[in-house]
Amino acid sequence: MADMRLAEILDDCINRLNRGETVADCLRLYPEYQRQLLPMLEAGRLARRMTLSVTTTEAQARVNMRFEQALSQPALLRGRSSATLHLITWAAIFILLIGLFGGSLLAFSQTAIPGDTLYGVKQWSETTALALTGNSRTLQEQFAQRRIQETQQLVKLQRPADITFSGIIEKIGQTTLIVQGLTVQIPIDTPALAPGMRVEIKARTDANGAIFALDIQETRQMIPASATPMPTTTPLPTSTLLPTLTLTPVPDLSVMNTMTIPDNPLPTATLPPPAIFPPPNQNQPHVPQPSCQPNTPCEPRLETTLLPICAPGIAAPCRPNPANQNNPNLPPCQPSGTPFPCVPIQPNGNPVMCNLNGTPAPCPPRTPAPNTTPQPRPMLLPTVTLRPFNTPPNLPVCNNNGTPAPCQPRPPAPNTTPQPRPTVMPPTGDNTTPIPPCGIEKPCLPPPNPGENLLPNAENRPPEQPMPPGGNLPPPENARPPDITPPPSPPRPGNNG
Amino acid sequence: MIVIVLPDIAAEDFLLAQAKQGNDEALRDIYQQYFTPVYQYIRLRVDNKQEAEDLASEVFFKMIKAFRGRHAPRHSLRGWLFKTALHVIFDHYGSRQKFTTEALDDWLPADTDPDPETQFIRKLDIQRAQMAMRRLSLEQQEVLILRFGQMLSLKETADIMGKQVNAIKALQLRAINSLRRILAEMRMEFSHG
Numbered sequence: 001m002a003d004m005r006l007a008e009i010l011d012d013c014i015n016r017l018n019r020g021e022t023v024a025d026c027l028r029l030y031p032e033y034q035r036q037l038l039p040m041l042e043a044g045r046l047a048r049r050m051t052l053s054v055t056t057t058e059a060q061a062r063v064n065m066r067f068e069q070a071l072s073q074p075a076l077l078r079g080r081s082s083a084t085l086h087l088i089t090w091a092a093i094f095i096l097l098i099g100l101f102g103g104s105l106l107a108f109s110q111t112a113i114p115g116d117t118l119y120g121v122k123q124w125s126e127t128t129a130l131a132l133t134g135n136s137r138t139l140q141e142q143f144a145q146r147r148i149q150e151t152q153q154l155v156k157l158q159r160p161a162d163i164t165f166s167g168i169i170e171k172i173g174q175t176t177l178i179v180q181g182l183t184v185q186i187p188i189d190t191p192a193l194a195p196g197m198r199v200e201i202k203a204r205t206d207a208n209g210a211i212f213a214l215d216i217q218e219t220r221q222m223i224p225a226s227a228t229p230m231p232t233t234t235p236l237p238t239s240t241l242l243p244t245l246t247l248t249p250v251p252d253l254s255v256m257n258t259m260t261i262p263d264n265p266l267p268t269a270t271l272p273p274p275a276i277f278p279p280p281n282q283n284q285p286h287v288p289q290p291s292c293q294p295n296t297p298c299e300p301r302l303e304t305t306l307l308p309i310c311a312p313g314i315a316a317p318c319r320p321n322p323a324n325q326n327n328p329n330l331p332p333c334q335p336s337g338t339p340f341p342c343v344p345i346q347p348n349g350n351p352v353m354c355n356l357n358g359t360p361a362p363c364p365p366r367t368p369a370p371n372t373t374p375q376p377r378p379m380l381l382p383t384v385t386l387r388p389f390n391t392p393p394n395l396p397v398c399n400n401n402g403t404p405a406p407c408q409p410r411p412p413a414p415n416t417t418p419q420p421r422p423t424v425m426p427p428t429g430d431n432t433t434p435i436p437p438c439g440i441e442k443p444c445l446p447p448p449n450p451g452e453n454l455l456p457n458a459e460n461r462p463p464e465q466p467m468p469p470g471g472n473l474p475p476p477e478n479a480r481p482p483d484i485t486p487p488p489s490p491p492r493p494g495n496n497g
Numbered sequence: 498m499i500v501i502v503l504p505d506i507a508a509e510d511f512l513l514a515q516a517k518q519g520n521d522e523a524l525r526d527i528y529q530q531y532f533t534p535v536y537q538y539i540r541l542r543v544d545n546k547q548e549a550e551d552l553a554s555e556v557f558f559k560m561i562k563a564f565r566g567r568h569a570p571r572h573s574l575r576g577w578l579f580k581t582a583l584h585v586i587f588d589h590y591g592s593r594q595k596f597t598t599e600a601l602d603d604w605l606p607a608d609t610d611p612d613p614e615t616q617f618i619r620k621l622d623i624q625r626a627q628m629a630m631r632r633l634s635l636e637q638q639e640v641l642i643l644r645f646g647q648m649l650s651l652k653e654t655a656d657i658m659g660k661q662v663n664a665i666k667a668l669q670l671r672a673i674n675s676l677r678r679i680l681a682e683m684r685m686e687f688s689h690g
Contacts, residue, residue: 007670011651014669018648039614043676044645046618046626051646053623054537059550063536066554067528070561071521 009033013041113150114161148180154205155182166200166219169193177201177213184211191216513574516564524564528557531578534647538579541642542586552589556582576653579643583657614677617684629679637672644669 013026023041027034109121126143133139147165154161167180172193177184184203186193193199193216202215512530515523535556540549559581563569570577621629630638636658643654644665655665 003667003670007666010670010673011666014644015650017645018650039618039677040673042614042618043673043680044641046621046676046680047630047641047645048648050541050623050626050630051534051537051642054540056533056536056540059536059540059546059553060532063532063550063554063557067525067557070554070558071524 006033006036009037010040013037014044017041017045113153113157113159114163115154115159148182151182151203151205151211155209155211158205158207158209160204160206162202162204162214164200164202166198169195169197169199171195177216182211184213186213186216193218509574510572513570513572517569519565524561527560527574531575532557534575535578535582538642538647539582539586541646543590548589552582552585555585559585573653573656576649576656579647579649579653580657583639614681614684617687618680621680621683625683629676629683632679633672633675636668637675640665640669641672641676 009030013023013030016026016029017023023038023045026041027037030037105118105121106125109118109125112118112122126139126146130136130139130143144166147163148167151163151165154163165180165182167182169177169179170181171178172195175185175188177186177193177199179199179201184201190213197218200217200219201213203211203213205211512523512527516527532553536549536553539552539556540546543549543552556578560578630641633641639658640654643649643657644651649657651662651665655662658665660668
């Protein structure tokens with residue numbers, strides 16, 4: 001204890017001496033330790049005296065030169081340079097490690113599926129990629145395909161997980177959907193769905209490899225490349241391909257908007273032939289087809305009912321025409337302002353549309369529609385082939401105004417088998433003219449006009465039917481003469497009992 | 498008369514800051530101000546004057562490198578210089594190096610004092626003082642040189658020697674008592690002939 005006190009006093013005195021006080025000053029502060037402190041401080045000062053006895057003048061003069069040389073030596077700058085290089089090296093190593101680690105992490109995460117630790121990294125990388133590419137459609141499709149593959153893997157591994165994927169409904173069962181090849185169990189209260197719809201499904205897989213839909217939303221945000229394409233806008237036909245009102249005098253077409261006028265007198269004498277009719281174009285991309293399946297009744301199409309009824313190649317009035325604006329019965333014009341062509345016939349000779357009243361017409365098998373949403377009105381392209389009158393068609397001959405000729409009712413079940421060629425007898429002026437079997441209204445062939453050649457070119461003409469010298473086609477066998485008035489409406493067998 | 502030049506802490510901090518910014522003039526000032534104590538400290542430990550100069554030069558070379566690199570002293574420039582000098586000595590001679598046996602250049606005459614012990618110490622010449630100091634342990638020599646000879650603070654001494662402050666207090670007391678005992682023995686020998 002006494003030593004500690006003495007050590008404290010000695011230390012205080014050494015500090016005082018070092019601050020410039022004298023030994024006497026220190027002894028006055030600690031008089032009781034004076035006899036001990038005095039020899040101790042003198043002994044300590046011996047070290048001080050020894051230090052001060054060392055002369056440094058000559059030594060400093062010699063070292064000065066070395067110091068100045070060292071100060072001006074760029075070699076000594078290596079300290080800073082090496083430090084900088086050290087820092088750069090470590091920074092490079094750090095960046096390299098981050099790059100390698102981060103890159104490896106991203107690479108490993110790309111094979112992750114829901115439930116994996118790295119799946120979050122995969123989702124983050126996809127979100128970042130979409131953000132960087134401005135929601136690239138290609139990437140969206142790629143990522144949507146990934147969700148499908150992940151779901152397939154979950155099913156295969158029988159791993160329970162939540163996942164959201166989207167796709168086209170391929171088939172609908174009582175309690176299941178098949179979307180992109182995945183069978184999804186759906187709840188009973190699922191809203192109405194239809195094949196072809198594109199849906200986003202939030203689902204959960206279970207340990208048995210089943211997929212249970214938790215939520216199904218219809219979406220149109222994206223269409224995978226493999227999916228059935230949505231209807232796209234068909235390029236509009238150019239005005240040169242369409243008959244125009246200015247070039248084609250239109251008869252009184254008010255009667256042409258109805259189909260049940262078999263008894264009306266046909267204005268054959270006043271019906272001019274179309275001055276310009278578009279030539280057949282085999283390369284036209286789209287010809288509207290009746291949406292029906294073989295041997296099943298046709299579904300009347302909206303656009304079909306809007307079609308004008310008119311003679312082939314003769315334009316019908318349409319609503320944008322100032323004179324027809326207030327007539328709701330008229331169909332709308334095409335965007336170009338010209339009316340749609342009338343009753344085009346496909347090059348293969350089959351009529352294109354169903355009858356306006358919904359009765360079946362010969363039609364090709366229906367292909368699955370991409371969805372059940374109303375399709376945009378297809379463009380009715382004047383891709384028609386005018387059939388020569390002597391070519392045996394499967395259709396009855398129309399009246400001169402383009403309306404179907406009276407015909408015999410036929411069974412309602414339609415089929416795509418060619419109808420037997422109706423026997424059209426020359427008009428005899430009585431009511432016993434044979435009526436071909438058909439629906440109430442059927443597509444029909446326009447009657448020939450003896451004064452005009454309706455064939456657009458010689459290629460459409462059958463080789464066995466050479467053009468007569470007069471340029472007029474001979475009337476087909478069993479066809480009515482074009483210049484006769486329509487026969488009076490025969491009593492229909494159905495109506496007659 | 499002994500003229501004691503007290504360290505100016507504010508000036509030392511200013512020099513330290515200037516030197517850190519790459520000011521060569523500040524480095525020259527540090528050298529001019531601290532060469533003498535550093536050289537004296539080394540000279541007391543090294544027998545050869547030329548070696549003491551070389552070691553002192555090395556201390557200041559290290560100082561230039563440190564200020565131009567990333568190992569510049571953050572505080573207590575004086576303590577950093579003595580610590581570097583201690584490392585240089587250890588690197589050159591090893592840790593067993595004690596005070597020099599070579600005769601020092603100068604010795605101050607002792608004043609008259611009534612206390613015989615004090616009188617004896619004050620009259621002791623440099624050779625005998627050196628002999629007495631050499632009989633101390635290395636740590637005892639070191640603490641006496643730093644605390645009395647270089648007038649370093651307790652904290653600076655503790656930093657240089659790598660010890661706690663309280664350990665330095667106890668060490669310096671033991672060193673003084675040991676030196677007194679050695680001097681008493683020398684005085685007895687001197688009085689007996």
